[in-house]
Amino acid sequence: MKLFKSSLIALALASTVANAQSIAITNATVHTMTEQGTLTNATVIIDDGVIKAINPSDVSADTVIDAAGKILTPGLIGALNQIGLVEVGAVSRTRDSSEKKADITFDVSSAFNPKSSVIPYTRKGGITTSIVAPSGGDDMFKGQAFYADLTGDFDSIVSTNTAAIVSLGAKSRGSRATTIVELREKLTNAQEKLAKAKDKKSDKKDDKKSDKKPKDSEIAMNRILEGKQPLVAYVDRATDILALIKIKKDFGINVVLAGAGDAERVAEQIAEAKIPVILGAINNLPSFDALNRSLVTPAKLFDAGVKVSYAVSGDTHNLYMLRFDAGISVANGVSKENALAAVTSNIADTFNIDAGRIAVGKRADLVLWSDDPFELSTRVERIWIEGEETSTSSRQDALRDRYTAKSDMPRAYVK
Amino acid sequence: MQKFIPSLLVAAVSVGLTGCLQSEKQAEKVEFNKNPYPSTYKALPQQTTLLRNATVLTGTGERIEQADVLMIGGKISQVGKGLSAQGAVEVDASDKWITPGIIDVHSHLGVYPSPSAESHSDGNEATQPNTSEVWAEHSVWPQDPGFNRARAGGITTLQILPGSANLFGGRGVTLLNVPSHTMQGMKFPEAPYGLKMACGENPKRVYGGKRVSPSTRMGNMAGYRMAWAEAVEYKNAWARYEADYAAGKNPEAPKRDIELDTLKGVLDGEILIHNHCYKAEEMAMMIDLSKEFGYHAGTFHHAIEAYKIADDLAKNGNCAAMWPDWWGFKMEAYDMIQENVAVVDAKAGSCAVVHSDSGTTIQRLNQEAGKVMYRANENGFAITPEKAITWITSNAARSLGIQDKTGSLEAGKRADVVVWNGNPFSVYAQAEQVFIEGAKVYDRADSKYQAVSDFSLGQQ
Numbered sequence: 001m002k003l004f005k006s007s008l009i010a011l012a013l014a015s016t017v018a019n020a021q022s023i024a025i026t027n028a029t030v031h032t033m034t035e036q037g038t039l040t041n042a043t044v045i046i047d048d049g050v051i052k053a054i055n056p057s058d059v060s061a062d063t064v065i066d067a068a069g070k071i072l073t074p075g076l077i078g079a080l081n082q083i084g085l086v087e088v089g090a091v092s093r094t095r096d097s098s099e100k101k102a103d104i105t106f107d108v109s110s111a112f113n114p115k116s117s118v119i120p121y122t123r124k125g126g127i128t129t130s131i132v133a134p135s136g137g138d139d140m141f142k143g144q145a146f147y148a149d150l151t152g153d154f155d156s157i158v159s160t161n162t163a164a165i166v167s168l169g170a171k172s173r174g175s176r177a178t179t180i181v182e183l184r185e186k187l188t189n190a191q192e193k194l195a196k197a198k199d200k201k202s203d204k205k206d207d208k209k210s211d212k213k214p215k216d217s218e219i220a221m222n223r224i225l226e227g228k229q230p231l232v233a234y235v236d237r238a239t240d241i242l243a244l245i246k247i248k249k250d251f252g253i254n255v256v257l258a259g260a261g262d263a264e265r266v267a268e269q270i271a272e273a274k275i276p277v278i279l280g281a282i283n284n285l286p287s288f289d290a291l292n293r294s295l296v297t298p299a300k301l302f303d304a305g306v307k308v309s310y311a312v313s314g315d316t317h318n319l320y321m322l323r324f325d326a327g328i329s330v331a332n333g334v335s336k337e338n339a340l341a342a343v344t345s346n347i348a349d350t351f352n353i354d355a356g357r358i359a360v361g362k363r364a365d366l367v368l369w370s371d372d373p374f375e376l377s378t379r380v381e382r383i384w385i386e387g388e389e390t391s392t393s394s395r396q397d398a399l400r401d402r403y404t405a406k407s408d409m410p411r412a413y414v415k
Numbered sequence: 416m417q418k419f420i421p422s423l424l425v426a427a428v429s430v431g432l433t434g435c436l437q438s439e440k441q442a443e444k445v446e447f448n449k450n451p452y453p454s455t456y457k458a459l460p461q462q463t464t465l466l467r468n469a470t471v472l473t474g475t476g477e478r479i480e481q482a483d484v485l486m487i488g489g490k491i492s493q494v495g496k497g498l499s500a501q502g503a504v505e506v507d508a509s510d511k512w513i514t515p516g517i518i519d520v521h522s523h524l525g526v527y528p529s530p531s532a533e534s535h536s537d538g539n540e541a542t543q544p545n546t547s548e549v550w551a552e553h554s555v556w557p558q559d560p561g562f563n564r565a566r567a568g569g570i571t572t573l574q575i576l577p578g579s580a581n582l583f584g585g586r587g588v589t590l591l592n593v594p595s596h597t598m599q600g601m602k603f604p605e606a607p608y609g610l611k612m613a614c615g616e617n618p619k620r621v622y623g624g625k626r627v628s629p630s631t632r633m634g635n636m637a638g639y640r641m642a643w644a645e646a647v648e649y650k651n652a653w654a655r656y657e658a659d660y661a662a663g664k665n666p667e668a669p670k671r672d673i674e675l676d677t678l679k680g681v682l683d684g685e686i687l688i689h690n691h692c693y694k695a696e697e698m699a700m701m702i703d704l705s706k707e708f709g710y711h712a713g714t715f716h717h718a719i720e721a722y723k724i725a726d727d728l729a730k731n732g733n734c735a736a737m738w739p740d741w742w743g744f745k746m747e748a749y750d751m752i753q754e755n756v757a758v759v760d761a762k763a764g765s766c767a768v769v770h771s772d773s774g775t776t777i778q779r780l781n782q783e784a785g786k787v788m789y790r791a792n793e794n795g796f797a798i799t800p801e802k803a804i805t806w807i808t809s810n811a812a813r814s815l816g817i818q819d820k821t822g823s824l825e826a827g828k829r830a831d832v833v834v835w836n837g838n839p840f841s842v843y844a845q846a847e848q849v850f851i852e853g854a855k856v857y858d859r860a861d862s863k864y865q866a867v868s869d870f871s872l873g874q875q
Binding site for chain 2: 379
């Protein structure tokens with residue numbers, strides 16, 4: 001993965017190192033999401049933004065936090081939302097996720113606003129990073145997803161060109177057939193060009209034409225073909241899913257299914273093709289493309305061996321509810337470990353990002369929960385993003401405090 | 416607007432044309448059927464049932480441990496410890512929780528059903544800002560699979576409302592969540608009609624976009640006021656007619672107006688207002704508007720800013736129906752706080768309601784209420800489960816004007832009951848059995864009691 005801000009990270013680390021405080025979280029129940037499984041009465045040491053040690057023999061740190069009776073998990077990861085791109089849904093001047101003429105090259109990361117009020121609110125749900133996806137425009141390709149943390153800092157973007165997004169399936173006008181044919185054509189053309197370019201390179205001809213700079217759209221297609229980024233396809237109907245499976249086989253690319261409403265009908269094929277699925281765990285109302293989706297769809301996919309991740313559907317402002325969706329999936333047959341993987345390690349694997357697990361050397365994105373992370377009664381007690389503790393307090397809390405305070409003066413004076 | 420003159424009225428008017436001399440023989444009095452699409456609902460097969468040994472939230476603010484609930488003849492007979500009844504079907508509900516049937520005061524099931532299809536998009540008559548003449552019940556597709564999904568979440572009663580495109584969107588209807596192939600088969604007997612009104616962004620956006628009034632919030636207010644002024648005249652005209660007729664005169668009946676019939680119903684206290692209204696300043700004006708024209712402002716739906724005027728709402732007897740945490744999708748939803756419901760609820764005489772407005776969250780209103788309870792308790796409130804349940808049962812029933820019939824487990828009320836697998840405010844909570852008027856309409860463990868809509872039947 002391209003870490004375009006690596007120099008910024010180095011700078012940031014340099015500045016934090018000066019007053020770097022190592023932290024030891026002790027006596028916690030730690031869901032590592034690795035082969036280590038769940039550790040009880042465990043200690044995790046954070047230093048320099050990363051996890052330095054797990055259960056070291058000698059616990060020495062600047063700060064020691066007794067987490068007895070509490071649960072430590074990796075920070076949850078949002079997927080395919082528009083956080084930082086939309087402040088108020090119906091206010092056009094606060095919306096930067098779509099562009100009528102957007103195509104596969106539409107990289108929306110420069111519009112990301114780390115100061116959006118949605119970000120601190122989302123941290124209330126224990127979410128530390130997110131795969132942010134553009135909504136795009138008329139083209140089947142909606143653009144490029146990027147990966148950001150939810151620190152609210154100006155250097156929140158971790159990586160760009162994380163995935164290409166394409167939307168297939170049912171259409172209000174015309175036939176879905178044209179889209180899937182067009183996608184195959186585009187991939188075929190790009191593959192041929194890439195092969196030609198390689199031939200020329202190997203011929204070592206000093207042909208000026210071969211030095212011609214490729215178009216941005218070609219570069220984007222090549223990233224998919226060369227396996228540098230996955231192609232995330234919004235698709236529901238089983239026939240479209242099967243078409244995507246064939247595309248993956250024919251072109252040898254990484255395909256991710258998003259939505260996948262009808263996936264349970266072809267679960268075995270999806271598992272066999274090793275295609276990850278991102279879905280809304282509580283989406284159970286039928287559409288003509290997803291007549292069979294139900295609350296047990298996630299369980300059926302997990303049982304078939306599919307790598308499933310959850311994304312909150314609908315409005316990005318609801319992203320904080322991700323953990324509740326995971327809990328509801330548990331009530332409908334998913335194991336607790338799988339449900340936690342669906343909001344942490346499985347998303348990380350799907351997008352090849354450094355997150356979603358508690359392991360030595362990993363980025364220290366961590367959440368300490370008062371209890372079971374999925375329960376409605378549980379709250380985030382503490383949250384760290386890249387080793388730095390951050391807060392869950394938000395504009396909503398300020399409004400609550402203003403209107404529940406005692407005051408003889410108009411509320412505007414209560415701050 | 417097109418005015419309808421039913422033939423009955425034409426006949427009556429022509430007879431009365433000669434004037435209203437007292438000596439003349441009175442024409443037949445002109446009266447209208449206020450219930451022309453009556454409920455045909457009949458309780459499903461039911462038997463005396465005794466639910467044993469559960470944690471019972473009565474919906475009246477009480478919690479009783481290890482209690483029994485006895486249902487006889489479709490009514491709650493008794494709630495208490497160690498009950499018995501001859502010939503009763505007994506259900507061991509140890510470790511389970513029992514609540515009244517859940518009521519959603521704001522749903523568009525049937526009028527915006529799934530699957531989403533142009534052919535079934537029947538919730539907004541967005542052709543003019545005042546469509547008080549339309550009735551949501553005339554749009555309901557009873558085969559919406561969403562009704563069955565909602566029943567699996569414990570929903571026994573729900574109000575289907577028109578959308579919020581219009582200042583006056585039309586009448587809402589209260590349905591029982593029983594499967595039926597007609598709307599009338601679901602209609603809650605004797606529930607009053609609602610009238611959907613809408614404040615704020617939606618009407619002014621819909622009509623402003625068409626270069627038609629309203630295009631501003633002041634345009635919204637003008638639209639309401641002009642409509643109510645006309646409705647007051649219409650009401651007075653009928654009052655004069657009825658008084659003259661009672662005095663033995665032979666007056667001419669006012670021309671019937673289907674649109675004004677609905678507004679008059681509100682002025683007469685027979686139809687309850689359900690007002691989509693997010694913002695504090697707008698709710699405050701809607702209360703004044705109701706006083707200006709002599710009706711009650713009813714329930715404010717989606718009342719995102721209810722916490723800012725919680726005292727006023729309680730004082731005026733308004734219910735506020737709220738989401739626990741939806742926000743930010745438009746400007747008027749920007750000032751959400753997670754404790755909104757709790758702040759409203761804390762005032763004496765208040766009526767806090769949690770609603771869904773969603774085919775998805777209607778399946779778990781219990782958890783929607785739970786989120787409020789836990790977040791509020793983290794921030795200085797002390798809300799108990801027995802209190803939180805009232806937001807989706809008895810308070811919701813009050814909002815719909817059916818609190819004397821359902822919404823709590825009190826002797827004599829309809830036996831609309833849910834048995835949960837545990838605490839209903841857990842993320843793992845599931846409704847196990849659902850009863851409507853004492854009849855089992857859903858059983859998670861028995862497919863015999865899991866209804867399937869015509870639409871879903873036989874699909875591959």
